[in-house]
Amino acid sequence: GAVVSQHPSWVICKSGTSVKIECRSLDFQATTMFWYRQFPKQSLMLMATSNEGSKATYEQGVEKDKFLINHASLTLSTLTVTSAHPEDSSFYICSAGGWEGQPQHFGDGTRLSIL
C-alpha cells in the first residue's frame, strides 16, 4: 500500500532554533500533501495544504512566516518551524493523497520538543 515517510520522528532543541521536518511519499506521486498539528489526547488540526510547485495554503490562524512549507517535488514536502519556542512543542503529522477521492495516508509523525 501507499507509504508516507516522515523524518525525523523526534526532535529536541533549544528555543530560537529552526527545525525542518520532511515528508516523503515513497511509492506514489503526491501533488498535494497536508500538515497537521496534534496536541495530547486531541484530534488532528490541519495547519496547511502543501501544493507541488506552488505556494502552500494555510488555515486560518496559522502563521505562514512561522511555519514555512516547501513542496518542490512530487514526493517531498518540508515544514520548517522557524525560531521555535516552547509553545510550538507538539506532534506534527503529514499526510499525502495523490488524487481526489483517495484517502490520505499519514506519516508516523514528528514529536517536537522545544526547551
Place this chain on the structure above:
Amino acid sequence: TQLLEQSPQFLSIQEGENLTVYCNSSSVFSSLQWYRQEPGEGPVLLVTVVTGGEVKKLKRLTFQFGDARKDSSLHITAAQPGDTGLYLCAGETGGFKTIFGAGTRLFVKA
C-alpha cells in the same frame, strides 16, 4: 463551518464487550474514512466508505455509511485490549478538503 461530530470522546470497556462510535454531520461527504492512531504514531487507515448505506466489515469491525452520506458508525464486536487507541473519522467534502472528527479514545481492559 463544516463540522464532523464524533462520539463518544472517551470509552473504557472490558474485554469482550461491544461498542459503537458515531460520526455525524450536517454536511454531505463524497467519502468518509476511519483511522486508528496509537500514541506517538500517525493515523492508520482502516476503511473508506463511499456509497450511501454502505456497510464494510474488517474482522470484528463493522463500518456503516449513512444513506444520506452525512453520518457513519464504527461497531466493534468483542473488543480486545489490542483495539485500544484513538479512532478518528474523516469526511471528504469534495475539492480535496477533509474534515476530521475530534476522535474517540478507546481503552479496552483485560
